[in-house]
Amino acid sequence: MFLDTLENRLAQLARSGDRSAFGQLVDLYKDKIFHLAYRMTGSRQEAEDIVQETFMRVYANLDKYDSRWKFSTWIFRIGNNLCIDRLRKRRPTWSLDAENPDADGVDGYAMLPTNDASPEDRMVLSEMQKNIRDAIAQLPDKYRSVVVLRYLQDLSLNEIADILELPVSTVKTRLHRGRESLRRKLEHDSIL
Amino acid sequence: MDCKEACEYIHEYLDGMLDADREAQLGRHLAECSSCSDHLKALEKTEALVAGLRPIPCPEGMTERILQRIPEPRRPKGWVRWMRRHPGLSVAVVFVLIMAGSMLAQWNQGSMLVVKGNDLDGINISGNEVTVPAGVTVDGDLLVENGTLRVEGIVQGNVVVIDGSLQASTANISGKITKVNQAIDWVWYKIGEWLESLAR
Numbered sequence: 001m002f003l004d005t006l007e008n009r010l011a012q013l014a015r016s017g018d019r020s021a022f023g024q025l026v027d028l029y030k031d032k033i034f035h036l037a038y039r040m041t042g043s044r045q046e047a048e049d050i051v052q053e054t055f056m057r058v059y060a061n062l063d064k065y066d067s068r069w070k071f072s073t074w075i076f077r078i079g080n081n082l083c084i085d086r087l088r089k090r091r092p093t094w095s096l097d098a099e100n101p102d103a104d105g106v107d108g109y110a111m112l113p114t115n116d117a118s119p120e121d122r123m124v125l126s127e128m129q130k131n132i133r134d135a136i137a138q139l140p141d142k143y144r145s146v147v148v149l150r151y152l153q154d155l156s157l158n159e160i161a162d163i164l165e166l167p168v169s170t171v172k173t174r175l176h177r178g179r180e181s182l183r184r185k186l187e188h189d190s191i192l
Numbered sequence: 193m194d195c196k197e198a199c200e201y202i203h204e205y206l207d208g209m210l211d212a213d214r215e216a217q218l219g220r221h222l223a224e225c226s227s228c229s230d231h232l233k234a235l236e237k238t239e240a241l242v243a244g245l246r247p248i249p250c251p252e253g254m255t256e257r258i259l260q261r262i263p264e265p266r267r268p269k270g271w272v273r274w275m276r277r278h279p280g281l282s283v284a285v286v287f288v289l290i291m292a293g294s295m296l297a298q299w300n301q302g303s304m305l306v307v308k309g310n311d312l313d314g315i316n317i318s319g320n321e322v323t324v325p326a327g328v329t330v331d332g333d334l335l336v337e338n339g340t341l342r343v344e345g346i347v348q349g350n351v352v353v354i355d356g357s358l359q360a361s362t363a364n365i366s367g368k369i370t371k372v373n374q375a376i377d378w379v380w381y382k383i384g385e386w387l388e389s390l391a392r
Contacts, residue, residue, distance in 0.1 A: 022259070
């Protein structure tokens with residue numbers, strides 16, 4: 001509760017032109033938004049763009065921010081919507097498993113943008129982390145949002161429902177299906 | 193309980209939303225059903241692995257980059273911000289100002305004689321006296337401002353006299369007769385006129 005009041009106060013200050021207050025808001029949330037965007041898009045570069053764009057939008061809309069809302073809900077909503085937009089622009093309709101008829105025998109996995117020089121890949125445990133990351137990446141966008149917000153941001157189902165502007169029952173369905181899909185993939189990769 | 197139901201309960205349990213009663217039911221089923229028991233374990237491991245993904249920190253310098261991109265705070269004047277906060281009220285205020293201004297302009301048109309009508313054939317105007325002579329029929333509405341209207345002929349329509357006088361027998365005028373003399377009357381008349389034009 002205290003944290004929420006802090007953000008509201010910072011947002012109010014930022015609204016009246018206090019740049020340092022806005023900077024503090026950025027510091028509070030940049031890692032979370034980056035993590036969300038990275039897990040959603042699989043690309044470091046896109047995640048960075050999304051972080052910047054998210055804060056640009058927050059700044060532009062401070063006038064309209066109502067301190068009755070939870071700041072975290074608001075900023076996650078903006079961030080998640082930007083991720084979904086990016087994903088939609090990126091791939092039209094084929095799923096990751098389907099082979100792309102134009103690119104002989106190459107399936108969707110190969111077309112996931114790779115992050116060269118990702119610190120993750122250089123680590124010893126990377127094989128396991130890579131499999132988990134791929135398992136998340138192969139989820140349909142709708143399930144991925146819920147899974148990422150739940151497990152990587154530790155949000156409650158109600159908060160997720162607020163962020164995605166969906167009923168809690170829908171969030172639950174997507175979470176359950178997401179779990180099963182992840183389980184199947186990890187079993188398939190002999191991780192479990 | 194069958195396995196299908198158990199599966200639903202398992203997910204509710206993982207959500208942290210299974211009530212004590214159902215949890216007990218599930219527990220009994222799991223004790224007897226190894227496939228569901230394995231299913232639960234697999235899901236729990238899945239959760240642990242996913243949640244354990246190491247968060248990637250945001251690259252260095254992100255805050256500075258963002259601050260550079262946001263524009264310098266312009267200090268809008270107090271009333272501009274008031275307008276932003278109360279858009280509806282602002283529109284209303286502007287509307288009232290414009291209406292008042294235009295009404296004032298019309299009111300201040302001086303004391304020129306104004307004659308309005310669709311059919312002004314045969315009407316005599318002399319000084320500020322407007323006459324519909326005997327034998328002449330005006331086909332339509334007639335409005336006279338700042339003058340005297342004398343109707344000896346016939347007016348097939350409404351008559352409005354603003355700031356003037358009317359000399360006529362009501363028999364000669366087939367429509368409504370409206371006299372507007374005071375400032376308040378005039379405002380109501382104008383509002384009525386405007387509303388009527390909306391209805392048309």
